Amino acid sequence: MRKYLTLVLTLFAGLAAATGHVSNISDSIEQLPENVVPAYTNPEKDTGNIPTTFPFQPPLVPHSIRGLQVTKNTNQxxxxxxxxxxxxxxxxxxxxxxxxxxxxxxxxxxxxxxxxCLQCHVQQADVNPIIQNKFDSVRERQGKGK
Structure with missing residues (x-):
């Protein structure tokens, strides 16, 4: 029995040594490059503002945001x-x-x-919906229209 216990403990010690160094995750995060979006150029023509559909709704962005860089270091x-x-x-x-x-x-x-900005403000787009939207704004329910 003692031989088997010694053999099993030796195997576990060998496996533990074979796993190598466990790296600290905070070290690897600091070394990662930041994803950088290409510079913002040539915005589409302004299409005007879309009326809001509920109280305190953030305004929609009436132009293209493609290539617009908003990171922890830059906000274009x-x-x-x-x-x-x-x-x-x-x-x-x-x-x-x-x-x-x-x-x-x-x-x-x-x-x-x-x-x-893009956490609250989103780009407005004039596209056909994939599925029918049955959303009624508060103004429509109260009969005030848009």
Whole structure:
């Protein structure tokens, strides 16, 4: 019995040694390159704004966002929509609410929770639906129309 126990323990020790070094996941994440989207060029012609369908709906983006880079290091939306250049570019200015923290206090720059525009704002597209949409907006239910 002692021989078998020694043999089994030796096998387990050999298997443990054969697995090699277990790497720390935080080391490997820091070394990964960031995926970078190509530069934003040639936006499609502005098609106008689509009316909102529910209260507090974020406005839809009325132009193409293909190639628009919005990462932790770069936000190309700010190139046209920041308060400093919006009047020059003719783009809609970022509202003051995007410069307040969650307590309502004014921040020096854009609030971090509002930095990633595409979390709330999506590109509008004029396409035929794949399936019929039976959504009724609050305004339609209340008889106010759009």
């Amino acid at each position: 939306c700010l190139g046209c929509h920041s308060p400093e250049v919006a009047s020059t570019t003719g783009a809609t200015r970022i509202p003051d609410s995007h410069f307040e923290d969650r307590d309502g206090k004014r921040t020096a720059g854009m609030a971090p929770r509002r930095y990633f």
